[in-house]
Amino acid sequence: MSDFLPESKTNAAEYTVSEISGALKRTVEDAFGNVRVRGEISGYRGPHSSGHAYFSLKDDRARIEAVVWKGTMGRLKFRPEEGMEVIATGKLTTYPGSSKYQIVIDNLEPAGAGALMALLEERKRKLAAEGLFDAERKRRLPFMPMVIGVITSPTGAVIRDIIHRIKDRFPLHVLLWPVRVQGDTSGAEVAAAVAGFNALAADGAIMRPDLLIVARGGGSLEDLWGFNDEALARAVSASSIPVISAVGHETDWTLVDLVADVRAPTPTGAAEIAVPVKADLEATLANLGARLKGCMSRNFDRKRQALRAAARALPSPDQLLALPRRHFDEATSRLSRALIVSTERKRARLSAIRLSPATLDRRLAETRRTTDRDIARAYAALRAMLRERRTRLDRTAQRIGPEPLVRRQKLAGDGLAALQRRMDQVTKIRLERLRGRLTQAERLMLTLSHQSILERGFALVTNEEGVLVKRAAEVATDAALSLTFADGTVGVVAGEGATRPKPQPKPAPKAKVPGTQGSLF
Incomplete structure (x- = not known):
């Protein structure tokens, strides 16, 4: 394999x-x-758990990492603060583990506020003068929101912490708006x-959040400087949806924290503020239900x-009911007796009323006489009125000329x-009314006449003297009787074999009970 490697042709030593x-x-x-280095403290979070402090010194063009060892921190005359401009005395060194250089500070002297802090203070005073930080502008957060909108980076740990915390406390719908933080x-x-x-419609396809969370993890003043933007502070102040600010850690403060309705120390704390604990709510409801049931x-x-x-x-x-029942019983007994008495009286x-053709003829004659008298009185009244009108007309004609007289005579004639x-x-x-009454009386006479009864098959029995039997x-034996039928009269003689009913004694009239009530009718 070494045959294929090119041979080095330099004399430089290898390190x-x-x-x-x-x-x-x-x-x-x-x-x-x-x-001695002059710069603005940036990214200061206080001493580490080890006692050392790590931060940066910067100006408008560059920055350098700084460290204060635990022993030096105890000898410093003042505590470093974020954004403070200081003069640091120490030595430069490098950290081989990350190829960075840093200054190890032996002494710190304050040199005034930094440029960024001065700009931040100027913006803070301006917005405070406009009333954007007033407590009266703060809105109450909804106790149980249905949708929460989160504005943060989609790739950071912040969104995962918020979703995890909400899921543990009270699961609900979370909308993420991804931004650079x-x-x-x-x-x-x-x-x-x-x-x-805020521009989402309440009934749109995307649900409008009931609460907004603006979140970001910790960082230096430069890292969080975007959240000190004046336009962002005004947008949060003008939001109709309540806003929770969860930017940085508890020691970090930005303009968004001052303008928001509620500031959370951490993004996880924002999730805890936003939603209640479901288990606690269920326990509270169960307790209230038990108390309500016991109270009822x-x-x-x-x-x-x-x-x-x-x-x-x-x-x-x-x-x-004893007295009303007694009154009711007494009224019932009186009512029954009163009905009997009233029936007997009726x-x-x-029975005392006797209807006959002569009675009807007499009433018809009286009605005719009354009608004729009324007609005669009406004609007499008309003639008297005509005479009076004519007399008045003559008197008036004597007072006026011929033409008005003619006109008035015409009007009088009309x-x-x-x-x-x-x-x-x-x-x-x-006359029509009287004629109708006469017709009704004639019909009643025909209805009540004995002739109509004879037409139905009955006979009228009279003795020799014409007295009705x-x-x-x-009827005595061998008595002569007359039977009057509808079409004529027949004479008959009563025989001996005729059966006669035995006369029944008339019932004695009932004696009136003293103290009883009379008829109710």
């Missing part, structure tokens, strides 16, 4: 990576053994995402006891003609 890294480390440490365009993309979620049971028991106490104080149904009155027509109509209607006991 290993460790040798090169070591040589560079010694060169840098020898050349920059003691330096670092770089020059990150602020504009996040602002467009907030506006895009106790209330029913109290009502039942109150009802029983009231029932004991009330009289029994028999006591309440029967007596009906009025008289109208009155004559009305009189004729009234007379005709009156009503009972067989009134």
Whole structure:
């Protein structure tokens, strides 16, 4: 195999990576053994768990990594802060593990606020003066949202942490709007995402979120600078959907955190704020249901006891109905007696009424006389009215000339003609009514006449004196009788073999019970 490898034709010595890294480390440490560097602190997160502090020093064109060892941190006169411009004294060295150079700081002196921090403070004062940070503008988050919109990078661990936390607490629908969370365009993309979620229709194909989460992991001031964009802060403030800001860690603050309705320390904390714990809700509902059931049971028991106490104080149904029942029984007995008395009275009155052709003829004659009298009185009244009108007309004609007289005579003649027509109509209607009543009386007479009874096969029995025979006991043996039929009269003689009913004694009238009520009719 060595036959195929080309032979090296250079005299340069070969170095290993460790040798090169070591040589560079010694060169840098020898050349920059003691330096003073002015720059702005960036990416400071406080001391590490080991006690060391790692951050960067930067200006507007470059940055350098910095480290403060644990022993040096205890000797510093002040604590470093993010964005503070400082003068660091130390030495430069390299870290062979990542081929980076850094400054190991022995002493720090404050030099004033950095340029980015000054710009951030200026924006913060401007937005605060406009009232974008006021608590009155903050909206309440929905207690149980149905859809949550998340604005973050689709490839980072933030979205996975949020989805995992929501799934553990209360599974629901999550919409992701992918954006860049670092770089020059990150602020504009996040602002467009907030506006895009707000532009969704409530009943559209894509469900409109009930809550928005703007999230990003931790980073330096430069990494989070996109979330200090003024346009993004105004978009979050103008959002009609409540917004939770979860940018960076708990120590990181951006303009979005100040404008948002709620700030979460971490993206996981944002998920915990956004949704309640389903198991806790179920337990609370179960507890409230049990309390409600117990309350209803106790209330029913109290009502039942109150009802029983009231029932004991009330009289029994028999006591309440005793007097009305007695009144009803008395009224029933009086009603039955009153019906009997009323029936007897009606029967007596009906028996006393005797209808005969002579009675009907008399009533018809009285009706004719009344009708003739009314007609005569109507004609007399008409003649009297005509005489009065004529007299008034003559008096009026004497007071006026010939032409008005003629005109008034014409009007009077028209009025008289109208009155004559009305009189004729009234007379005709009156005669028609009387004629109808006469016809009805004639029909009633024919109906009640004995002739109609004879037509049905009955016979009228009279004795020799023409007296009507009503009972067989009134007929003597060999008595001459007349049988009147519908078409004639036949004389007969009563024989000895005729059977006669035995006379029955008349029932004695019932004595009226003292104190009883009379007829109700």
